[in-house]
Amino acid sequence: MRKKHDWLRETYQKSLEKMPERPIAHRTLSDIAPEPLYTPEDIGVLDPEYEEKRGYPGEYPYTRGVYGSMYRSKLWTMRMFAGFGTAEQTNERFKKLLKAGQTGLSVAFDLPTLMGYDSDHPLSKGEVGKCGVAVSSLADMEVLFDGINLEEVTTSMTINSPANAIWAMYLAVAKKRGYDWKKLGGTIQNDILKEFIAQKEFIFPPEPSVKLVIDTFEWGPRNVPKWNFISVSGYHIREAGSTAVQELAWTLADGFEYVEAALKRGLDIDEFAPRISFFFDVHNDFFEEIAKFRAARRIWAKEMRHRYGAKNPQSWMLRTHAQTAGVSLTAQQPLNNIARVAIQALAAVLGGTNSLHTDAYDEALALPTEESATIALRTQQIIAYETGVTHTIDPLAGSYYVEWLTDEMERQAMAIIEEIRRMGGVVRAIEEGYFLRELAEASYRYQQEVERKERIIVGVNAFTDEIPLKVPIQLVDPEVERVQAERLARVRRERDPKRVEEALAGLRQAAVEGQNTMPHFVECALAYCTLGEMMDVLREVYGTYQEPAYV
Template sequence: MSRSPRTNRAEMERRAEEPATSPVREQPPTTVSGWPIEPLDPPDDRNGRGGESDDRYPGQYPFTRGIHASMYRGRLWTMRQFAGFGTPRQTNERFKFLLGKGQTGLSTAFDLPTLMGLDSDHPRAAGEVGRLGVAVDTLDDMRVLFDGIDLESTSVSLTINAPAIVLMAFYLAAAQERGFDFRKLRGTIQNDILKEFHAQNEFVFPPEPSVRLVCDVIEFCAGHVPQWNPVSISGYHIREAGSTAAQELAFTLADGFHYVEQCLARGLAVDAFAPRLSFFFNAHNDLFEEVAKYRAARGLWAEAMRYRYGATDEASWKLRFHAQTAGCSLQAQQPELNLIRVAYQALAAVLGGCQSLHTNSMDETLALPSEHAVTLALRTQQVLAYETGVTNTADPLGGSDFVEALARAMQHDARGYFDRIASVGGMIPAIEAGFFRREIADAAFAYQREVDAKRKLIVGLNAFVEADEKPMETLTVDDRVERDQIATLRATRGRVDAGELRRCLGEVRRAAAMSQNLVGPLLQAAHARASVGEMMDALADVFGRYEPKSA
């Protein structure tokens, strides 16, 4: 139900004190010295806003101050550490290790072959199986990956893009075979192919059919998996490629607008799918710039959803986002300093109002995170949540002249980018013209020039360098992982009903050619034990494979 955006202070204070959904915080909201903290503190009128302006309260349109009235005073963000390496069994053990350490959600990293839609025995997968994430080839792997984990009570994130619809089919089929109810599954699949064309390059099909697959997942989840976020519209990788904060903001929201427009074009009602769209932003080094970015993003999204796309459900206006600390800021030199960087970046994400958070491990620039390093990364979030007091009041930085001015500047720059994208014909023409890549490359070059000239200092890299550093012990993946995974895949193939597999893959091709939603046919193919590579090949028979034009 929609409501008026204006609410008086008494009503907002009442909402801020209402119990939140689990997990509810039990600690009293006081300072270390015992001073009680009010649920919220509206800005004064120094900026001339006066009265009960629309942006004075958290949980109120345009949600600049946060999407919930109580924010973390009632419920903390989800602590969701990214994890995945080796075989599904090894990653399942890491998942259980993290849950045992107090993590509150799971986030799955897949290896490069899986990300590219290749089976582990494909020639191009050689040397990469299980190296930078977990290898998943079939539904049986997905079942092992989440063995012993209650998928109805645990929120799960799947970081996958080009083959996202295939991995979603595996996940749903695994849940189905274990007797879980689709309507009770909670989690997120990244499924944001546009940012792959901008920055990360893990695409398989051309842009238009790739976006169609994203929208197929959105449409299917809206009807059948209502608590699932079918896309995580991702600025993180755009920033990792070297963009500015304003570019990350603008390009991410532009991607989101394109998905909305494509879903509307296929006849979906905006309020049927928009409440489950989610976002994924970088948490970089400049604390106040990052906080301003998140505030600006909420305002721009709320405005567009309400007025441009006509959403009337308040949930459609709310930009919900996961944050991850900046991998590109981690340094191999003096890697223990990465703990400090990550803590400040996490602080920015929390002060900016994130709904879930991953904190990078100090050794991630060197190797996959060790158990010791990943525990410290999780403990960083726990110290922030329980010891610093930043969770005791909603939006503690609201009303800061500096932060508000930065947020307005961010919004101005983002609107300028929206206009430039429109001027070249919209999202797909802009991708094909190389617009996003050029903008990001220019920003990355400008930043690196500042670092090289020491006009921007990076501790341990171009300032305060240690001459004699001791190497850090790191996690390694045994070569046996690849052999074991290939053996498992071949054993699964040996049990497949070849006729049923051909029939299911033929149905995938037919549905792709007929513009039918592909989740259902892929779900059946998953049950028939089709592999990632076999499903992607079937789709490629219809869509073709994408080779970008050279710039």
């Protein structure tokens, strides 16, 4: 049996060599100095399954965290999702968030961008800049990151169907400004499977969509080695109405599906798997959420090691971003949401998340204002700096309930994963409408429980007396559409039409012949092809997808 002092001497020390302890007092308010880790040894109990099920932080199966020293050395990344209106407005918000102590950027795009339409497309009418920033060409991307050092920040971009094109635009900005791609860090969400399951921002049918994702698996590690080219996301699955167990199971099943597709292309698992990242929701049921994160790490590690034969420990590590549950926020008594978000954020931290977005209290009403977004960030800072939960790693390990619930969630999730495998995998299950049916059932069941008051939502179905309270709302300037249309017109006028034509032809040829599309997307971005032009090429080659209208 491996002893704690061995772990301290080996894994913990090694982790500190890379990243020393933070220079703050790792002491309680009574001046007790907690050790970095507590194990059954510390309270004199036996746990024969300790190594197999829990293990040590930074070691297989990573139940207790992926890094050896976790928050003792480095806090999670505080990454607030932001974007609205024009690239200029969002750039200004980014700069303010960085100044307020945020440690990474996270871009929200508007619906036309997410669906691969330019801002001046007829279907974009009324949607430009509404739920995120509009990016139709490299010209917008240049403005969006103006004055921000791309080698110093890490940038997460919530983009899926057009992920290759948007990533190419970001890389083109970096290239034009002379930044080294090898030094760029960030994430593109690029998880198309959960779009078919839940979020519904798909353009092409599942198979070519997955092909585009695997292009980034192949191209990414060789060209932008520090970039997470996918964030396999349970967030949207949960927000669409799944349970925590379904979120856990389906997200991991999606992850395995990508791994299998990449292996089928002949890629080396230990080359691409270390850059697969994850994204989970964190809802109200405190311990269930904590158990979910711990179970997710354990399942991923076991399957990657034993089922898929990955040898590199980095391939076994499930690194994850988390976001508090937008769906749990209430429009009634909106200030209560500050408390909900704090509790959810605490669960994510106790679950060992590597990155976190906290929702603003007004998000059931509109996009967050600058003030509400700042309170949300401050909530994370209070957890990080005032509560002491970062003194020791995975402080809830060994709790009978948390350990039991971690095992139980693993068991239930694995049963669902096996069921999906029997169906022939995630794409097959999508085609059969499995996820749509399951989600419709789960969300209707939940709504009925709320209406029967079997589940109490404070301010909604109980404790509803309230002093009417107006909260200020972030409104989006209707001028955005005009500003965007003008910039697009200028781009189309000033770019080199021959280079545009050649770049788009190259993209088309790669798509038709099944070659890797990424080099062509980069060339298209540099040539100032618009997002709509690139996606139209692929719409022609791949066709588009309509899901069945199932209630």
